[in-house]
Amino acid sequence: MDARSRRLVRIENRINVKALRAHEEGTRRRSVHLDRVLRRFAAALERATPLFSEADRLRLNPPGEDLPKDWVLRPWFESLARGRSKLPNLNVQTTRALLEAWLHPKVYCYSMVCLDCGLCRPELDPVALVGPPPCYDAPNFFACCPHCQSTRHNWTHLNEPTWEEVSG
Ligand SMILES: [Zn+2]
Numbered sequence: 001m002d003a004r005s006r007r008l009v010r011i012e013n014r015i016n017v018k019a020l021r022a023h024e025e026g027t028r029r030r031s032v033h034l035d036r037v038l039r040r041f042a043a044a045l046e047r048a049t050p051l052f053s054e055a056d057r058l059r060l061n062p063p064g065e066d067l068p069k070d071w072v073l074r075p076w077f078e079s080l081a082r083g084r085s086k087l088p089n090l091n092v093q094t095t096r097a098l099l100e101a102w103l104h105p106k107v108y109c110y111s112m113v114c115l116d117c118g119l120c121r122p123e124l125d126p127v128a129l130v131g132p133p134p135c136y137d138a139p140n141f142f143a144c145c146p147h148c149q150s151t152r153h154n155w156t157h158l159n160e161p162t163w164e165e166v167s168g
Contacts, residue, residue, distance in 0.1 A: 033083065037087060038081075041077060041087060044090055044095050045073075045095075047092050047095065048092055048095040048096050049061060052096075052099065059072050060103070072102050072103055075109075075156075076098075076102060076111070076120050076122070080120070083160075083161055084113060084156050084160065085156055086117065087119070088117040088118065088147050088148070090119075090147055094147055097142075097146055098122070101122045101141040101142070104122070106124055107123070107125065108122065108124060110155050110157060111155075112153045112154070112155060113154055113155070114147065115152040115159075117145060119145055119146070119148070120156050121146060123140055123141065124141055
């Protein structure tokens, strides 16, 4: 191998190592983030679920090893895990109001995220309420963020914060 090829290999190795380290760091940060979110989410649930009936408690915290695909809180939890929403320090009343909404039979497949505190909140299915679209001004669970009262919001699935924002 001539000197030029050796230099190229070294450069290639360095680039790969950098990319690998960045990838590992990204994976580590996501894992730390997920652990933290999981603990805080579980703690918030634990504080609020005693306020619910036995049947609702089973829907909020289903028994068994794996959570069912149609777990009522799956969209909320996934938005947290993916960094699309955040979990501010909710008081029990706000958590209760959110859980009541998530338990509603007409929850829309898309949720909203507050652009100020990052809280994800469910939406009522507009079609189920008032018929086929357009019906974008249908009444909803929350007129504003139930935590910080901000009216600035976006669809959760469109909110893609960087991991620096999420774990920072
Ligand atoms: Zn908010």
